Amino acid sequence: MATLDRRALIKGAAAAGIVAGLSTSALTRSATAGDGDRPDAEIYGVPSVNPLIEQRADPFITPRTDGMYYFTGSVPEYDRLVVRGAPTIAGLGGAPETVVWRRPASGRMGGHVWAPELHRVGGRWYIYFAAGDSDDVFRIRMYVLESPLPDPRDPAGWTLRGQIATEWDSFSLDATTFAHRGRRYLVWAQSEPEIAVNSSLYIARMDTPWSISTKPVRLTTPTRSWEIQGFRVNEGAAIIVRNGRVFLTFSASATDARYCMGLLTADAGADLLDRASWVKTPDPVFVTNERTGQYGPGHNTFTVAEDGVTDVLVYHARDYRDITGDPLYDPNRHTRVQKLYWHRDGTPLFGVPVGKGGPIVRLSPVDSRAALVHHDGSALLVRRDVRELATSQFRFVAGAAGDGTESIQSVDLPDRYISVVDGTVQLTATATAFHRLRGPRGIALRLAADPGRYLTHDRGRLTLGPAAGDRTRFLLS
Missing domain, CATH: 2.115.10.20 (Glycosyl hydrolase domain; family 43)
Known part of the structure; x- marks a missing residue:
């Protein structure tokens, strides 16, 4: 196709795309805003259902x-x-x-x-x-x-x-x-x-x-x-x-x-x-x-x-x-x-051809923006150098009860989710429900079953803990 030139295509602020069937709006990043500068800090580069x-x-x-x-x-x-x-x-x-x-x-x-x-x-x-x-x-x-x-x-x-x-x-x-x-x-x-x-x-x-x-x-x-x-x-x-x-x-x-x-x-x-x-x-x-x-x-x-x-x-x-x-x-x-x-x-x-569903995101802890959440088997890690793109790609899936909760689905292993099992954060076949809370510096992911606990970045791993500033906030890209 014709050569793609970013400078010729950037015309004003980014448009926001709303994806039918999702419980949250799919927002694109402004051409000038930095990560976390938007109030919701949600970044979906390609807000489309496949x-x-x-x-x-x-x-x-x-x-x-x-x-x-x-x-x-x-x-x-x-x-x-x-x-x-x-x-x-x-x-x-x-x-x-x-x-x-x-x-x-x-x-x-x-x-x-x-x-x-x-x-x-x-x-x-x-x-x-x-x-x-x-x-x-x-x-x-x-x-x-x-x-x-x-x-x-x-x-x-x-x-x-x-x-x-x-x-x-x-x-x-x-x-x-x-x-x-x-x-x-x-x-x-x-x-x-x-x-x-x-x-x-x-x-x-x-x-x-x-x-x-x-x-x-x-x-x-x-x-x-x-x-x-x-x-x-x-x-x-x-x-x-x-x-x-x-x-x-x-x-x-x-x-x-x-x-x-x-x-x-x-x-x-x-x-x-x-x-x-x-x-x-x-x-x-x-x-x-x-x-x-x-x-x-x-x-x-x-x-x-x-x-x-x-x-x-x-x-x-x-x-x-x-x-x-x-x-x-x-x-x-x-x-x-x-x-x-x-x-x-x-x-x-290129990664892998993604399956059916809504927009794909990657999660970076606000306290370590150059790193990405990814899975290695059932372990959920936070690393700067992620070799396989697909292991760091996820989808937010609306809860079946319609209560505003969401689960976080793996893209390359679509039958697996970010789950809490016996207090440990893992990638398993059991979907755990979270509330996605928007803020001025990224999102927080609060455990639906225990409002006092959040997904937390702790020295290269995902854990659970109380609200702790940037350690419990994530950017989506």
Whole structure:
């Protein structure tokens, strides 16, 4: 997708998103406020319930444009292009959907319609998509629609600009475009005739939003074991520029539970048309997770949350492994979003595809803000260096009694909760109820069964104790 620039996206204070079904408001952090500066001190970078949108694969969410996010993705029927919009990412889940283009009844583009992306270039909207023909639905080629209207949901504005021509008239799809250092690029997947793989990834410079002006450069072809499961595939590229580097994610293998994401990295000052500028991470960066019940995560894009600073990973996955028939025609690849984290060395940290439920948070004691609560087996610890992202991610789950209490659920072990067992704080299958108390410096978590005791940070562990200032206050991020 287009390069994400935080400075261009920060416009005033952050918006607050309210998530249906939760007992508390999901608030984003102000672009200028520091931790604990807000009265409630609650920070949800991505205030969304997962899945965000059901039965929409290959999802794409634009950066916030004139106060609106716009979404498009593949529909199970593969017969039309749809757009929906909302002021918040969470709002996209219930937003009405407009059909902006339908495939013709026969002939060119009358077959499968796949993987649309919506981009704002030069004051106009463009949809990049792939389509087959009515007599051969898999004769897939790349096409571009253009609209001069400010609202991409208006079907009246869309006209076909035509096919994106490349060096070969062969299977090609998943076009994405981005601007970097004053130049616009196209990245796409294609079957190069002389290479015995289903698709590789290519890059070229663009001279118009619908044409390339340089010879394609092959960035990556599927060779590693995780890229050739079922099919030999590299596809679905997405770009994010951060920390002096250009990161390009892509998807690999068949579209079932073996589908996964890989990563290419280039220096931001390098020649992006030089294959030697790019380094492929040896292992996949985002894969199926049995514990969270998410299968085949991939075909991702990126956007930025309402706070203007929090990077968001957008992707699809299924809630089950076993598929009857061709996975391409299984309709239940759902759109999901979650916060994208960053390693200290400036590289992206994806974690695991989170399961169903509300926003994800990490907890830091106010008296040790650089540290995080995480679990190591059943033990709950507070450490600065947490190796696995998912062990430090939690959800607040509303109490079934509707009494305002909440339990704190582990993300990577969703059948486990922060629990009090015989006076000891552990991660167990028994959910303990807490009252979440907001204050000017973080939140306090008071034991519902004993109002005199709180979750407390005590020398690297979670314990119980009386109210004790910053030791019993936590920041959420």
